[in-house]
Amino acid sequence: MEGVTVVDHPLVQHKLTLMRDKKRSTKGFRQLLNEVGMLLAYEVTRDLPLEPVEIDTPVATMQAPQIAGKKLVLAPILRAGVGFLDGMLTLVPSARVAHIGLYRDPETLQAVEYYFKAPSDLADRLVLVLDPMLATANSAVAAVDRLKERGARDMRFVCLLAAPEGIDRMRGAHPDVPIWTAAIDEHLNDHGYIVPGLGDAGDRMYGTR
Template sequence: MEGITVIDHPLVQHKLTIMRDKETSTASFRGLLREISTLLCYEVTRNLQLTTVRIETPMTTIDAPTLEGKKLVFASILRAGNGLLEGMLDLVPAARVAHVGIYRDHETLQPVEYYFKAPEDLADRLVIVVDPMLATANSAIAAIEKLKERGARNIRFLCLLAAPEGIERFRAAHPDVEIFTAAIDSHLNEKGYIVPGLGDAGDRMYGTK
């Protein structure tokens, strides 16, 4: 599918299978989400631009590769996005962080915004938006619209699972934003949940249901 990368690394798929299991405990789910987010972060940042810097090793002076440009921004769609955020910050601790508070109304399935806080100069940074699920895509679309209003131009979206319906809506709304996901599942059910999915990621991560 155009504009979408499926991260099919064996370790990602193995950990995702354990997370899907309804018998997996809250503590295990939370730990696995942190682990898998680090692996996903490797892939979503694979083609970052590099420059060189002159350093001295214990043996000699070399021009060594280093990241070019300003620090990344990880934009977490609250609350479940924080599960991915933590593992990504383990890998890129210098990244800036944006928080976008959006929840899905369970009756209308439409996004409701309640919080937004982001670094300045988003136009000069790569912004990676994170949320475990791309289901109806309403929350993701709204979050990215808000980030674009604040000047973000270079945006990628990272999730664990995506539904075909969500991908279609997302790509129609933001064709310039590439999607990275560990799996594309079958479909959405009548309540807007991904099938086979893994349930509500936020509830499973925090033990709230």
């Protein structure tokens, strides 16, 4: 599917299966989301540009590669997107963090913003927008809208599960924002949940209902 990368690494798929199991504890779910976040970050940053720098090893001076340009911005959509954050920051500890507070109106399923805080120079940075579930994509589209308003030009959306309906909506609204996901599930149900999915990622992560 154009613009969509499914990360089929065996470790990602194995951990996703563990997370889908409704018997998984809150602690276990949260730990797995953290681990999968790290693995997805590894995949989504695979093509970052490098530049040579001169360093002194204990033996000699050499030209060695380092990541070029300004540091990444990780932009989790609250609440559930925060579940990816620790794992990704372990891999990229110097990344900046933006926070996007959105909740889904239970009647309309539309995204309602309640908080937004981001670095001022988004235009100069690669922004990874994080949310475990791409279901209706209303929150994802709203988050990318806001980030673009603040100047972001280079963005990638990272999720754990995606529904075909969410992918179509996201690609239609923001065809310039590629999507990375661990799986594309069957469809959305009448309540906007991914089927077979894993339930509400935020509730399972925090033990709420």
